[in-house]
Amino acid sequence: MTSVEEERPRALLAGASRRWVRLLPWAVAFVLCVALLPTTIVVLTADYGLTGGVAGGLAVAQAAPLLLAVVRPLQAWYVVFVADVAGALALLTVDFQERLLWPFPPMEIVGYIGLCLALGLRERRRTLLLVWLATAAANVALGFVAPHGFGAMGLLFTILGGVALLLGGALRERSEVQRRLVEQETISEAERGRRTLLEERARIARELHDVVAHHMSVITVQADTAEYRLDKLPPDVREEFTSIAATARESLGEMRRLLGVLRNEEAHGELVPQPGLAQIGQLVEVTARARGPVEFTPCDVEVPEAVGLSAYRIVQEALSNVVRHAPGARTQVSLSVTESDPQDGARLTVLVVNGPPPQPPDGPLEVGGTGHGLVGMRERVRLVGGSLDTGPLPDGGFRVAAQLPLNFPD
Numbered sequence: 409m410t411s412v413e414e415e416r417p418r419a420l421l422a423g424a425s426r427r428w429v430r431l432l433p434w435a436v437a438f439v440l441c442v443a444l445l446p447t448t449i450v451v452l453t454a455d456y457g458l459t460g461g462v463a464g465g466l467a468v469a470q471a472a473p474l475l476l477a478v479v480r481p482l483q484a485w486y487v488v489f490v491a492d493v494a495g496a497l498a499l500l501t502v503d504f505q506e507r508l509l510w511p512f513p514p515m516e517i518v519g520y521i522g523l524c525l526a527l528g529l530r531e532r533r534r535t536l537l538l539v540w541l542a543t544a545a546a547n548v549a550l551g552f553v554a555p556h557g558f559g560a561m562g563l564l565f566t567i568l569g570g571v572a573l574l575l576g577g578a579l580r581e582r583s584e585v586q587r588r589l590v591e592q593e594t595i596s597e598a599e600r601g602r603r604t605l606l607e608e609r610a611r612i613a614r615e616l617h618d619v620v621a622h623h624m625s626v627i628t629v630q631a632d633t634a635e636y637r638l639d640k641l642p643p644d645v646r647e648e649f650t651s652i653a654a655t656a657r658e659s660l661g662e663m664r665r666l667l668g669v670l671r672n673e674e675a676h677g678e679l680v681p682q683p684g685l686a687q688i689g690q691l692v693e694v695t696a697r698a699r700g701p702v703e704f705t706p707c708d709v710e711v712p713e714a715v716g717l718s719a720y721r722i723v724q725e726a727l728s729n730v731v732r733h734a735p736g737a738r739t740q741v742s743l744s745v746t747e748s749d750p751q752d753g754a755r756l757t758v759l760v761v762n763g764p765p766p767q768p769p770d771g772p773l774e775v776g777g778t779g780h781g782l783v784g785m786r787e788r789v790r791l792v793g794g795s796l797d798t799g800p801l802p803d804g805g806f807r808v809a810a811q812l813p814l815n816f817p818d
Contacts (some may be wrong), residue, residue: 417479419528423587431472433478433526440522444471448515452495456513457502466495470519481526484541485539488523489546492516494566496550506556511547512565519570520565528576536573543569601783608784622710628656670794684716685709685743688723692741695727701737702727707743711756715812718788719743719758722796726760726808734765737805745814753815785810 420433445467469491477484496511504510512520521714527539543754547566631653635646671682683691689706696702711719723741739762746757782798785808789796794812801807 419478420481420526436522437474437478437526440519441471441474444474444515444519448513451513451515455508456499456504458498459606462498466491466498466655474519474522477523477526481523481530481534485523485527488520488544492520493546493550500553500555505557509561509564510554510556511550511562517565517568521568524569526575528573528578529580531577533577536577540566540570540573558662578805583646597792604783605787608787611784612787624656624660628653628660631656682713682717683720685715685719686716688720688741688743691720691727695731695739698715700739702731702741705740705742705744707745707756709745709756709814711812711814712792715756715814718792718794718812719756719810721788722758722785722808722810723760725782729806729808730760730762734762734806735766736767737762739763746811753813756812756814758808758810758812760808761801762805763801 421429424430428680436560448470449460449463449465452458452466453460458466470488473484473487473491476487492512493515495513499510509517528536531539545567547563551562554562561722631649634649635641641649685707689704692702692704727739727741730737739760742757742759744757745758746755785798786796789810789812794810796811797807797809799807
């Protein structure tokens with residue numbers, strides 16, 4: 409069933425986003441068919457002198473396929489092309505005035521131009537070239553049997569048909585190029601988002617290693633020195649401490665091997681101790697000196713290292729966004745502890761709110777950014793089981809609010 413649906417031809421411009429554009433080919437085909445059908449009959453009978461039956465048959469064969477051209481323009485061309493050539497041959501059997509256009513009367517030329525435009529919008533260059541060559545060959549061949557001589561006017565069929573083919577082909581190729589660009593931009597945007605997410609996760613993993621490695625090292629040292637610090641340890645307890653130290657060293661070694669995979673060559677600075685709540689004040693001070701007024705409300709509370717690190721990174725990213733998107737804007741950074749329900753326990757609230765910039769920047773301060781700065785914040789909050797709320801403010805500013813649980817295991 410799926411293969412049948414995929415092979416079913418689509419109407420011209422069926423992929424357009426606007427409804428009137430999708431209906432345009434049908435409207436044009438209907439107008440041409442309704443206008444050309446009676447006109448052809450009248451002109452062929454009254455001006456050229458064909459009988460009504462022959463003129464009616466030629467009119468139907470030349471005009472009706474224009475409706476088919478909306479879906480199958482090449483098949484419609486076969487019918488119309490044969491009908492036009494047959495009409496030219498039929499006109500050789502009657503005596504018409506020399507002023508009348510031959511081999512293709514004006515109404516046939518109009519219908520053929522519309523058909524060639526539909527062909528250009530659907531078929532490839534090779535097909536369009538073959539269609540034009542067939543048109544030119546038929547036009548030139550009929551010129552050798554012209555009843556009143558053959559001049560430049562007799563080539564209008566070929567010239568205008570070629571122009572319509574060229575115009576339709578150019579429009580089709582331009583549409584395809586734009587479609588591919590949109591698809592590529594969509595793919596690139598998705599890849600940028602995915603890359604940003606992976607990079608932030610790798611960075612979080614590296615920082616967690618540095619946090620956990622410290623505690624693992626402390627456990628190892630305490631277990632190794634227990635027999636020297638504590639008197640008269642039973643042999644089984646001493647053996648238990650030795651086992652704990654060995655397990656801790658093994659876990660620490662595995663973490664370092666994992667870090668070797670995650671840490672890139674430019675990440676040597678991340679070997680220093682990771683920042684926490686105590687360093688947020690310094691971060692705010694540096695930002696205030698460099699870019700604009702920042703008010704800071706600290707919170708003197710002991711938090712797990714992972715929570716402190718997440719809070720620091722959230723403030724760091726929020727201030728970076730202020731610098732990039734609202735330089736000089738007044739900013740407020742506050743840390744506070746809020747009591748929640750007994751199950752969740754206390755939470756650390758990290759709030760960064762900035763107003764609109766004093767004046768719109770002439771251009772972006774950072775060119776080529778990924779536009780995924782909030783991805784890192786979400787990953788930080790998800791790491792410790794918290795919540796994040798971000799969004800613009802009515803006055804043109806921006807708000808970042810994170811809730812980080814303090815009962816996260818250290």
